[in-house]
Amino acid sequence: MKVLMIVGTRPEAIKMIPVYRTLSAREDMTACLLLTGQHREMARSVLDLFGVNADIDLDLMEHGQTLLSLSARLTAGLSRVIVDEQPDVILVQGDTTSAMIGGMLGFYAGCRVGHIEAGLRTGNLASPFPEEFNRRVITLGAHWHFAPTAAAAENLRSEGITLNVHTVGNTVIDAALDMADQMTPGKAAMFDQLPFLDDSSGKSVLVTVHRRENIGTRMAGIAAAVGELATLHSSTHFVVPVHPNPAVGAVVRPILESLENVHLIAPLYYDQMIYMLSRAFLVLTDSGGIQEEAPSFNVPVLVLRNESERMEGVDAGCSRLVGTEPSCIVKEAQTLLSDPVAHAMMANSANPYGDGCASQKIAQILSGIE
Template structure:
């Protein structure tokens, strides 16, 4: 069996690196890894941390590229690769443009498409955009649906997907647990840059915000909330990685850079991010992946979005949706900081995203294909 893994962005690299390693360990599967180049350098950096290298790099990104032109370039590149490699199966992950186009090209070529992290839904095509659309398209073309949770699998059943749904857990847990056990140069660097992470007498709150739908007044509200919290809680350190999108920095910096206990840092490499998560007391985020990673380390999450496709965490008590209203963000954060019983209940909630063996389960199922 020949399997083609398609990776475009850093999150895909994180979540598919352990799958790649699990497939590579099998004698009955030949694996080829394609990097589309959506997040070319960031994805490469993650793969290197796991000792993985791409076999093919499409390098599709161009300055000021639209979703339309990006989709066209990925389509042309993947069509050529699929014709040359002739895989029997294609693995895509999540809901990116690379994953969506990979599923379409695989379906066109008659390959069996495996969708890792299948079944996530918000029910709103505009939030997140275009991810909700992408994952629905992938579902239509997929042969295997590897759902991270029972709730995700139920979403697929409601959409009349009737075959090859497998609840395996989320591969991000595999990746995070693996990375947390490794002391890398990146971890040493972030410990040197933020020495308070190792100070048991101080507590760290991690804030990550970057989503397209939050740019503008929602992100301004989030920034103002963080500034207010920093003033109210001078004994806490607030770590804010600033996304490379210059618009994000133009919103965050004027509101936060004067606060002594707010640390605006460059985007964190994956090993650094995992280390900061493990050292955090609380996380405020609009990221999807962090909503899944944090429960593995018993860190409560406040979701800076009005909707999330990861309702399992909310239902399990690991996370809470607080939106982007300044007053609510501040009050919900204080509610946890001042209520040790409520905090402990969230921190000790059941992790709904698995125990770190999803990649092995996926590799086993693929190997059984006729």
């Protein structure tokens, strides 16, 4: 059985690599990893970190690309590959434009499409944009729905999707636990860049913001909240990897760059992000993947969004949806930074996103061909 695995962005690469490795080790499957180049360098860096080479690299990324132009190039490039490779199965991950176009074309070509991380929903097509739309489109044409949690599987069933819905856990936990066991040059470099991370007596807060719907006024409010918290907690270090999108830096740098205990740094490689999470006291983020990874390291998460498709963490008590209003962010963060009991309650919550065996479960299901 030939399986074409489509990856476009760094999060997709992180979550697809454990599945690719697992399928590649099986004698009954031939795994072909395709990199679209939607986020060229960030995705390639993850492949390099895990020692994986893409079998096909479309290298489609263009400076200033729009969703329209990217979708057109993806359609043309992936169409050629599907015709040439004739895969039996196409696997897509998550809710990116690469995943949506790949799933749609796979359906058109009569391939069985497997959707990894299926069933996430906010119920609002505008938030997150365009991810909520993308994942719903993939669901319509998918044969297998690999849900990361029971709640995600229930979302699918509530939409009338009842066949081939499998709750397998999230493959990001497979990747995170694997990377946590490795001491890489990237991790070692962080000792020099951020030496306070190795001080067990200090506190570090990781802050990541990048979502398209937050850029502008909302992101300015988030940055203002971080600035207020940094002023209130002068002995706490706030680490802010600045997303490569220039619009993000244009908002956060003027607000935060003058504060001594706020560290505006370049985007972290995956091994560095896992190291940062393992050392963090608290996470403030609008990212999806970090909401899933942080509980594996017993780190509370405040989600800087008004809606989230990952409410399992909120229900389990390891994350909290706080929105983007500065006063709310400051209030919730203050509680966790100042109250050891409140922090411990969140830090010790069970991780609802899996046990690190999701890739094996997916491989077993594919080998049975339902």
